[in-house]
Amino acid sequence: MISVLQLGTVDYPTGLRLQQRLVDLRKDAKIGDALLLLEHTPVITLGRNAKTDNIIASREELARRGVEVFECDRGGDVTFHGPGQLVAYPIFDLRGMTSSDGKRKTLGAIEYVRRLEEVLIRTCADFKIPTKRVPGLTGVWTSEGEEAKIAALGVHISRAVTSHGVALNVNTNLDYFNLIIPCGITAKPVTSMSKELGKELSLLEVGHSVSRHFGAVFQSQMLWLESLDDLLGPSVGVPLLTPRELRELHGEKDTTWA
Numbered sequence: 001m002i003s004v005l006q007l008g009t010v011d012y013p014t015g016l017r018l019q020q021r022l023v024d025l026r027k028d029a030k031i032g033d034a035l036l037l038l039e040h041t042p043v044i045t046l047g048r049n050a051k052t053d054n055i056i057a058s059r060e061e062l063a064r065r066g067v068e069v070f071e072c073d074r075g076g077d078v079t080f081h082g083p084g085q086l087v088a089y090p091i092f093d094l095r096g097m098t099s100s101d102g103k104r105k106t107l108g109a110i111e112y113v114r115r116l117e118e119v120l121i122r123t124c125a126d127f128k129i130p131t132k133r134v135p136g137l138t139g140v141w142t143s144e145g146e147e148a149k150i151a152a153l154g155v156h157i158s159r160a161v162t163s164h165g166v167a168l169n170v171n172t173n174l175d176y177f178n179l180i181i182p183c184g185i186t187a188k189p190v191t192s193m194s195k196e197l198g199k200e201l202s203l204l205e206v207g208h209s210v211s212r213h214f215g216a217v218f219q220s221q222m223l224w225l226e227s228l229d230d231l232l233g234p235s236v237g238v239p240l241l242t243p244r245e246l247r248e249l250h251g252e253k254d255t256t257w258a
Helices: 012-027 059-064 109-126 174-179 193-197 203-217 228-232 244-250
Strands: 002-010 033-040 043-046 068-071 078-081 085-091 140-142 149-158 161-169 222-225
Touching: 002 012, 002 203, 002 228, 012 033, 012 068, 012 085, 012 161, 033 203, 078 085, 078 174, 085 203, 109 140, 109 149, 109 161, 109 203, 203 222, 222 228
Parallel strands: 002 033, 002 222, 043 068
Antiparallel strands: 033 085, 043 078, 085 161, 140 149, 149 161
16 A cells, blocks of 8 residues: 655755655654655755756856755756656655566665656656656656656665655746756756646646556555645554654644645
8 A cells, every 4th residue: 555645835855854754654664655746846956976067057046046956865966846846755665565477575776766767657648748768867758759858766765665756847847957957968858748738737637647657557556645644643553643753844733734
């Protein structure tokens, strides 16, 4: 069972701290697998392999546009998150996952990344956007006309538990990507679902598609939850009292992330 939480718009530091708390709980088997769906306020993130030279905008330009910059422990180079982009953070224990032959096994990092790409490819297909993988690169790319990156991917795995994940450009303002060299790749442009289709899409509808395909690709039932309390409650074997640190992330005594 994978629990799904739709969090709305979350600033990057809060999202990062929430992931870290949930990873700790998952490692201790106090929660099950979880999938966080959200948007971020404008932010540029630098992964473990990032080169700061791939941020080509000045500090003044970033400040003028309200774009923050953060380093993080995911794989990959430089990327942008912002409004209109659907971000999915799987907090999964890769031990005991179901393989294609129906057996239980521990997923390796490469197979896990391929599965994330497959989720994105199937999601884009739901909206009649043909996409593909590009050999030697991570992420998902349009397969008709000029190859353009529609989804980025960067993960972190610690003691078999995952964090970070994927970012699918749905209605994203692509001008933000002019502030960086996305993923350090200069030869290929960035696109969005709305650009490919010529219309904006419902992020909730795209989120449901992403959730459905996570269930199919990872061979698991998906349970949509109303709030963070539901994830931490007795229905998944955790005492109802939410850890104080998680409540503080939202600045309230009663956390309502729905």
